[in-house]
Amino acid sequence: MKITEALIAEHGVFHGLFDYIERTAPGLKTLAEIKAVAGLLDATLKPHSRVEEELFIEPLDHCMDQLGQTQNFHGEHEEIEATLEEIQQSKTAKAARMLLLKAVLACRRHFDKEERSVFPMGERLLKAKTLSTLGSEWQRRREAASW
Numbered sequence: 001m002k003i004t005e006a007l008i009a010e011h012g013v014f015h016g017l018f019d020y021i022e023r024t025a026p027g028l029k030t031l032a033e034i035k036a037v038a039g040l041l042d043a044t045l046k047p048h049s050r051v052e053e054e055l056f057i058e059p060l061d062h063c064m065d066q067l068g069q070t071q072n073f074h075g076e077h078e079e080i081e082a083t084l085e086e087i088q089q090s091k092t093a094k095a096a097r098m099l100l101l102k103a104v105l106a107c108r109r110h111f112d113k114e115e116r117s118v119f120p121m122g123e124r125l126l127k128a129k130t131l132s133t134l135g136s137e138w139q140r141r142r143e144a145a146s147w
């Protein structure tokens with residue numbers, strides 16, 4: 001399996017999670033409930049972002065620099081994480097809910113950009129052998145649950 005296929009498969013799980021959060025967020029009345037949902041999203045998203053940075057963006061770094069996207073890419077991961085962490089400091093359910101929906105929207109935009117431009121670019125720039133070697137490393141980490 002190519003690394004891009006593995007990452008897209010992970011995206012599929014997140015798209016379902018984003019739909020669920022957007023559908024249920026208006027009905028979450030307490031701050032604790034919203035913080036729990038944000039914590040779940042943060043805990044599942046972080047390993048995805050880390051593996052993406054290590055097994056896909058780093059091998060592409062020399063090309064990303066040319067396109068001026070590296071900073072932007074890391075920046076978006078950090079920005080999403082910062083918003084999710086901010087929720088844990090929120091004092092009201094209303095503020096936390098707004099931040100949660102803001103984080104989901106930022107995730108959707110980020111994922112969309114990866115699927116429409118970053119992953120196809122990686123498939124053009126990296127050799128088929130490299131893509132499958134990185135895919136094997138992704139599988140090894142998944143099996144070892146070391147991330």
Ligand SMILES: [Fe+2]
Nearest residue numbers: 049052110114
């Ligand atoms: Fe990402």
Ligand SMILES: [Fe+2]
Nearest residue numbers: 007052111114
């Ligand atoms: Fe991603």
